[in-house]
Amino acid sequence: MRILLFVFTAILLAASTPAQAQVDAISKYFSKYVDDERFTVVYISPKAFQMFDKLDIDLDDDEANAIKEVVKDLRGLRILVAEENTMALYKEASQMINKNEYEVLMTVRNKGEESVDFLIKDTGDIIDELLMIVGGPEDFVLMSFVGQIDINKISQMAKAFEDDEEDEDEDKED
Amino acid sequence: MTNQNIQQLLDKYFEGETSLEEEAALKNYFQGQHIDPAFQAFQPLFRYLDAERQTALSPSFDEKVLSRIQSERQMRVRRIILPLARVAAVIAIILGVFALFPKNPQPAQAVAAIDWEQYEPETDEEAIAEATAALKLLASKLNGSSKTATSELGKIEKSAAVFK
Known part of the structure; x- marks a missing residue:
């Protein structure tokens, strides 16, 4: 009898385990966009990310290092870009995301010009996916970074570019 | 006589x-x-x-009897396991049939069927360039938004703390 119970428990467990592996937001919510001709689709595989160390990137050292740090943690990047109907697409996209699954890191609306949403899916301190939705007057961009993302590295990278932008601003002023 | x-x-x-x-x-x-x-x-x-x-009992009589009993016990175990194995086999067959012929309308599965490979840039250099551009865009959007966040509303504290 014990064996019978064991067999049944095993089968029940096997049947109830959700078969869904880690699925990124684009595969889950936006697959219809991927097939859509109006969208430009780019996928960067984990293999390509591994090549980063071997190639020189045409950037300042700080920026290159910051990018390399971020890239180390990435397991995939999916990008969708559309150039028509952008605001409608942005609205649709931000509604489609299940807010129980994705946490809004921040949302920015620039007075009818451009809206940017940053969404994360995390387990504890590690971010499994970082999703950026940009709805501007000219572009609709959907980017999904998957991996084991360290938000501190992302912020350091943002900072490296920010300093650079400021430098450039100063240059212009001079 | x-x-x-x-x-x-x-x-x-x-x-x-x-x-x-x-x-x-x-x-x-x-x-x-x-x-x-x-x-x-x-x-x-x-x-x-x-x-x-x-005729008397041979010296190995006890041994023989005991070994008989032992084998009978094994038989009994087999007698329990065999029907269970049959049940398990039937369940396995049923599951196998379900696995072979899944329900036809399966929208959830179609989602996973995207062939991402075809959207990969052809060379690693291109892939890296694309990824770099994407990260740059991400960084600039983060900067732009953290600026607006701090300057306009000081929005979510979490993001402000992270991206300062």
């Missing part, structure tokens, strides 16, 4: 009327060397009975 005596005893014996002493006498006679050829035919009967009486 005379042959006549023997004949009488034998007759009685086969009638089942011999006493114990008379049977012992008969046995004694057939145990002996000098048996009349007329009674030779009965010799094995009495010798056999006697030989049977002498």
Whole structure:
């Protein structure tokens, strides 16, 4: 009898385990966009990310290092870009995301010009996916970074570019 | 003992009327060397009975019995496992059938069927350039938004803390 119970428990467990592996937001919510001709689709595989160390990137050292740090943690990047109907697409996209699954890191609306949403899916301190939705007057961009993302590295990278932008601003002023 | 005596005893014996002493006498006679050829035919009967009486348990008797019991126990285990195995086999077959013929409308599965490989840039250099551009865009959007966040509203504290 014990064996019978064991067999049944095993089968029940096997049947109830959700078969869904880690699925990124684009595969889950936006697959219809991927097939859509109006969208430009780019996928960067984990293999390509591994090549980063071997190639020189045409950037300042700080920026290159910051990018390399971020890239180390990435397991995939999916990008969708559309150039028509952008605001409608942005609205649709931000509604489609299940807010129980994705946490809004921040949302920015620039007075009818451009809206940017940053969404994360995390387990504890590690971010499994970082999703950026940009709805501007000219572009609709959907980017999904998957991996084991360290938000501190992302912020350091943002900072490296920010300093650079400021430098450039100063240059212009001079 | 005379042959006549023997004949009488034998007759009685086969009638089942011999006493114990008379049977012992008969046995004694057939145990002996000098048996009349007329009674030779009965010799094995009495010798056999006697030989049977002498058989004892062989020294390995206990072992043999115990090993029999042991094997019987294994048989019983087998008798329990076998039907269970049948049940398991049936379940496995049913599951197998379900796995082979999944329900036809499966929108959830279609989602996972995107072939991302075809959207990969052809060379690693291109892939890296694309990824770098994407990260740059991400960084600039983060910066732009953290600026607006701090300058306009000081929005979510979390993001402000992270991206300062």
